[in-house]
Amino acid sequence: MIDVGRIWRSSAGAKAVMAVSGMILFGFTVVHMLGNLNVFLGREAMNDYGAFLHEVPDLLLVTRVVLLTALVAHVVTNIKLMQDSAKARPQAYKVVTPKGSTLYSRTMRISGPIVLTFIVLHLLNLTFHPVGKNWLHPDFRLQAGGHAPDAFHNLTTLLSQPLWGIFYVLANLGLGLHLFHGAFAMFRSLGVSGDRQLGSARMAATGLAVAVSGGNVLLALAILVGLVK
Amino acid sequence: MKITLQVWRQADKSSAGNFESYTLDSVSEHMSFLEMLDVLNEELSVQGKEPVAFEHDCREGICGSCGFVINGRPHGPNPKTTVCQLHMRSFKDGDQLVLEPFRAAAFPVIKDLVVDRSALDRIIQHGGYVSVNTGNPQDANALLVSKDDSDKAMDAAACIGCGACVAACPNASGSLFTSAKISHLALLPQGQPERERRVVAMLEQHDAEGFGPCSQHGECEVACPKGIKLTNIARMNGDYLWAQLLGSPRVGGSADGG
Ligand code: FES
Numbered sequence: 405m406i407d408v409g410r411i412w413r414s415s416a417g418a419k420a421v422m423a424v425s426g427m428i429l430f431g432f433t434v435v436h437m438l439g440n441l442n443v444f445l446g447r448e449a450m451n452d453y454g455a456f457l458h459e460v461p462d463l464l465l466v467t468r469v470v471l472l473t474a475l476v477a478h479v480v481t482n483i484k485l486m487q488d489s490a491k492a493r494p495q496a497y498k499v500v501t502p503k504g505s506t507l508y509s510r511t512m513r514i515s516g517p518i519v520l521t522f523i524v525l526h527l528l529n530l531t532f533h534p535v536g537k538n539w540l541h542p543d544f545r546l547q548a549g550g551h552a553p554d555a556f557h558n559l560t561t562l563l564s565q566p567l568w569g570i571f572y573v574l575a576n577l578g579l580g581l582h583l584f585h586g587a588f589a590m591f592r593s594l595g596v597s598g599d600r601q602l603g604s605a606r607m608a609a610t611g612l613a614v615a616v617s618g619g620n621v622l623l624a625l626a627i628l629v630g631l632v633k
Numbered sequence: 634m635k636i637t638l639q640v641w642r643q644a645d646k647s648s649a650g651n652f653e654s655y656t657l658d659s660v661s662e663h664m665s666f667l668e669m670l671d672v673l674n675e676e677l678s679v680q681g682k683e684p685v686a687f688e689h690d691c692r693e694g695i696c697g698s699c700g701f702v703i704n705g706r707p708h709g710p711n712p713k714t715t716v717c718q719l720h721m722r723s724f725k726d727g728d729q730l731v732l733e734p735f736r737a738a739a740f741p742v743i744k745d746l747v748v749d750r751s752a753l754d755r756i757i758q759h760g761g762y763v764s765v766n767t768g769n770p771q772d773a774n775a776l777l778v779s780k781d782d783s784d785k786a787m788d789a790a791a792c793i794g795c796g797a798c799v800a801a802c803p804n805a806s807g808s809l810f811t812s813a814k815i816s817h818l819a820l821l822p823q824g825q826p827e828r829e830r831r832v833v834a835m836l837e838q839h840d841a842e843g844f845g846p847c848s849q850h851g852e853c854e855v856a857c858p859k860g861i862k863l864t865n866i867a868r869m870n871g872d873y874l875w876a877q878l879l880g881s882p883r884v885g886g887s888a889d890g891g
Contacts, residue, residue, distance in 0.1 A: 406878055415806070415846035416836055416873040485846050489804035492738050492845030498639075498652065499731045501705030504855030505803065509848065589849035595871015597864045 412481070415488065416593075421481045423593035425474040426586050432471055433579065434612050437619040443632055444623070447556040451547055454555035479520065486513070508584040515582040522575035529568070530558050560627050569628030573621050580617025587613050634726035636660045636669065640685055641733045643742050646749075650742065652731070662722040666709060667692060667699065669721055686745040694718040694858065697793030700800070701746040702733040707797035707856045715795065715858040735800035738843040739807065750796045752842040753810055759838040760831035761814040763823050782820045790817035791859040801856030804845030809853040811839045812869035813861045819872060829876035836873050 411417035439457075442450040458464060502510065528540045530553070543561050545554040563569045587609030596602050626632045636657045643650030657676075660669050667689050674684035690698035694715040701716060703709040709719045724730070732746060740748040778786075790813075798809035815832050818824030824831070847866050854863045 411874075411877050413840075414837055414873070415808070415840050415844075416870045417877065419846055419848075420870065420874055485848075488840075489806075489845040489848075492805035492843055493736055493803075494738050495736050497702060497705060497733055497736055499702075499705040499733070502803075502852065503706065504801070504852040505850035509850045510803070512848070585849075592849050592863070592867040593847075593870055595867055595874055597867035597871060599864065602864065602867065 412484075415485075418481050418485050418488075419589075419593040421477055422485070423590040425478040425481070426590055428470065428474040429478060430583060430586055430590075430609070430612070433583070433616045437616045440620060440623050443556065443559060444626070450556040450559070451552070451554060455547065455550060455552040458550075458552040475523070482516065506585065506588075508581040509588070511581055512585055515578045518575060518578035519582050522571075522579070525571075526575075529562055530555075560633055563624050563627035564630065564633065566628065569624055572624040573628070576617050576620040576624065579620070580613055583613035583616060584610060634660050634662060634721070634724070634728075636721070636724065637727075637729045638673070639729070639731045640745070641742075642683075642685070642745055643734075644683075645744055646741055650745075660721050662720070664721045665692070665717060666703075666719040666721065667717050686743075686747045688747045689717055692717040695793060697795040700735060700795045700797055702731075702735065702800055704731050707735065707800040708795075708858055712855070713858055713860050715793075718858075735796050737796075737799050737805035737807075739805070740796060740799065748796070750794070752844070753794050753796060753807065755842060756807065756811055756835050756838045757814060759834040760827065761818070761835060763818060764827060765823070776822045778821060786817045786820040789813045789820070789861065789865055792817075792857075792861050793859055795858065797856045797858060798853035798861070799844060801852040802845065802847075803850055803852060804848055806847045806853075807839050807842070807844035808847035808866045808869065809857065809861055809863070811835055811844075812865035815869050815872065816865040819868065828872065829880040832869060832872040833876050833880075836869065 412421060439453055442453045508515070525540070530541070530544075541558065541562055542565060543557075545557050546552065547554045563572055588606055590609070591602055591605045596605060623632075638655045638657070639652045640655060641650050642653045655673055655677075657669065657673055660672070664672070667687070670685060670687055677684045687701060688698045690696045692699070694717060697715075699715055699717040700708055703716070703719075708714060708716045709723065711719055711723055734740075734742050734746045734748050735750075737748075739752040740750055743749050792810060792813035794810060796807075796810070799805055799807045802808075815835055818831065819828050847870075849863070849866075851863055854861065
């Protein structure tokens, strides 16, 4: 029998949970960013894409359940890991001189909460219909006659508001930092130890992290400055 | 040259410590770091004060006894160098150096810069060996090991168990040490029969000792005086997951003291 609790309690097992859930979420951000690019093709392309996602409700539901499970696992396991790590060094050094770690590995605890806040606000902005007109969205609309949202309208009206636009740009830079370390760590956490495999896996994941962050930032900027409206 | 030291002084396990400042006016650049401390201790004893306790044995960089943190770096600023092999020529006249013990819950301070690293020994006791029945040695060429595996095993076996990886890790993880001790056996044929049980028992002992998890920061690899690679941790993680998900159900609490 596989003892899930025992695996989760161990340091390597908890990190494997972080890696697998992170990989699922990472994969989602790649697909999501590619879908976003429809905005550059115009209103029709974006809304067709939005309607396409809503075409099979069961599939949408399954995807959402998988993503939510991965997110909860990622956050809860991280809380355990942070506690373990705080307990492991109760007394801090007077002088800390980092040498091998990276800026993005050391800022996971900042980029993580930024990304989580972004996810929550983003869902309230554009996924779940805010009740009436409220501060979370200036003018949320469904497509004419459809159950799918008017994604193009909703996105452009939201991101052309300077505060939201800037927040989306910064949050996606934070996401990029977060994915950067994820790209480095997840394969090692899952036991890929060959130098060559590790090198290529990491390169591919880093490329995707740049693409996700860069694609989303470009999109938000394009709407913010009025290139896309 | 003139060196100012801020040294962590702590009388014993239970008392609180604090930093004390000492200035040495004529340090020779040819001295090793520990010789510089010997000079300081000589002065302190003449003044009737308690000398600074630090651990050392071989002073050749091979035993793993020495080690403390100099300005935030375990074993000091030089790569692949134990503090006993560090020389004062690595510093400049007028330098201010903060000396702290390795800080980890699993490494309680015994006195000043000396910490209790027996947690590492207990990890070894949980499987860092091969159980071989004695008898006639077999022919040396009977077991073939690829060059690549033998190189990696030898590199992992270079670990001297000094604990600098733990000291350097932002999570105070002992993963680099544990994975080196697992890898040098996991890569060789002799290590295979107990491979799954070993990784589970050693890693869980690592956790039980209060070492933190590995976030793949990579600080340990840079701090390690023997250049132990981070990929050993990846190998350990893979072995652990393999053993837990696909391996023998009996892993863990075995009868052979493991
Ligand atoms: S005293 Fe032996 S390694 Fe430094």
